[in-house]
Amino acid sequence: MDKNYTILIIDDKSENLHYLSNILKEENFLIRATTDASFAINSSKLNPPDLILLDIKMPNMSGFEVCKILKKDETLKDIPIIFISALDDTQSKVKALNEGGVDYITKPFEKEEVIARVKTQLKIFESKNTISKLLELQDFFLKKIIHEMNTPLSIISLNIDNLESTLGYKEQFEAIKASSKSLSSIYNDLYYLIKKEKRITEEKSINLVRFLSSRVAFFDEMANIKNIDITLDINEEFEVFMDSNELERVVDNTISNAIKYSFENSTIEITLDKEDENYILFIKDEGIGITDTKAVFQAYYQQKDKNIGLGLGLSIVKEICDKNEIKIELSSEKNNTVFKYIFPQNRVIKGD
Structure with a gap:
């Protein structure tokens, strides 16, 4: 992958942290690992990771509770969370996904599976970020179009009316007016799209x-x-x-x-x-x-x-x-x- 992604691993078993850290470091990921869920939450707020591997059954605070806290934070809510657990029942997997997890890996870990699932979720995360940036650019582009269209449309409409009052009816004036109305309709659609969230009904x-x-x-x-x-x-x-x-x-x-x-x-x-x-x-x-x-x-x-x-x-x-x-x-x-x-x-x- 092009970027050295940072992965945060939260698990109360140090042997799991050691194993996951080693196999992911081989893929050139930057690893942060801890058995302390509270510390993981606070450190994420200061330095957000790109992906989190989160154990479900932990003392003091379960993985589900950690996930809820992270998803409530505006800066952390979009970070993909893969739950890791010895629990292999359907109910646990469904709950993990409903709580905001993007995937679920069961113990004992298979090296190839862990790497494949992590890479897949990072690619999805990267794609979402790209789409988000494209939407921002699209919004900026639409606003520029709206700004640039308004004045020329007004000038065309005003001048064609003046010409028609001076020269009388011409078939060409009708065509210009029709084209101007067509552009005006497009303008109004674009204006509605960029203003609909902020506009007061x-x-x-x-x-x-x-x-x-x-x-x-x-x-x-x-x-x-x-x-x-x-x-x-x-x-x-x-x-x-x-x-x-x-x-x-x-x-x-x-x-x-x-x-x-x-x-x-x-x-x-x-x-x-x-x-x-x-x-x-x-x-x-x-x-x-x-x-x-x-x-x-x-x-x-x-x-x-x-x-x-x-x-x-x-x-x-x-x-x-x-x-x-x-x-x-x-x-x-x-x-x-x-x-x-x-x-x-x-x-x-x-x-x-």
């Missing part, structure tokens, strides 16, 4: 007729590029109580998805209705359809041979709907795809 009563009308108007240029007609049918008028930004992400991503995958010269139907006691929003499009109606809600999913978008929109939709207890029913057949959003009763404010 502000729930309020939202008139769906007015809200949906504004979103249809927003996507007008994008729909016009493909000569798609977006209709809004109100069979049952009602309001929903939720955060407007979250509702916007649900509606915008569904409409945007419908436009991307719809055929030219087709229709997207948006309907508010009531079935039995359920208040429902339908969004139906006429397009290529969705092959896998379950996988489509996974982050970064893209339909085979259709490399369109980032694959984030519908995963955000699913996340928000789960949070607000909005049930999603998705059907797709014969070039007709229908997203059905069923609002829970506690979020519906009924119309007159």
Whole structure:
């Protein structure tokens, strides 16, 4: 392995410490070994090891108790712990894993098994650290993208409106506006992703007729590029109580998805209705359809041979709907795809 990892061995039997220390030193691991569990905990806080081999049956403090203490410490909780014990019953092994252990080695020790299990857990630990660093870089990268996108989008929108008021309607202006709206939708998805943990949810009563009308108007240029007609049918008028930004992400991503995958010269139907006691929003499009109606809600999913978008929109939709207890029913057949959003009763404010 590339790094000289430090392994802490905690066992009340000095012969076990000696044996494990010797075989692991042969693999160029740095070894710290002790029979004192309290000392091991305190020393770990000062100088955390990369992996811990921990005996279960010890006087004064059991291995399970030591593990609980370590897992409560913010700086030590991610250190992999392999339990070592003469106990070979299933119950002990299950408890060890439930307490936070990553593996379990039974006595008497087999040299090759100990080395293999230690190396495997260190590789997993190393991979987790790499993923964690990549996620930090991804977060930083997304924040940079958000920052860099905002100003150019605002400038494009402002200037195209000024040009259109000066020169009059041009087909090219429509295309620029549509592209700007598409980028704006991507921007809003990325902004939601990086801000969702810190953002304070502000729930309020939202008139769906007015809200949906504004979103249809927003996507007008994008729909016009493909000569798609977006209709809004109100069979049952009602309001929903939720955060407007979250509702916007649900509606915008569904409409945007419908436009991307719809055929030219087709229709997207948006309907508010009531079935039995359920208040429902339908969004139906006429397009290529969705092959896998379950996988489509996974982050970064893209339909085979259709490399369109980032694959984030519908995963955000699913996340928000789960949070607000909005049930999603998705059907797709014969070039007709229908997203059905069923609002829970506690979020519906009924119309007159």
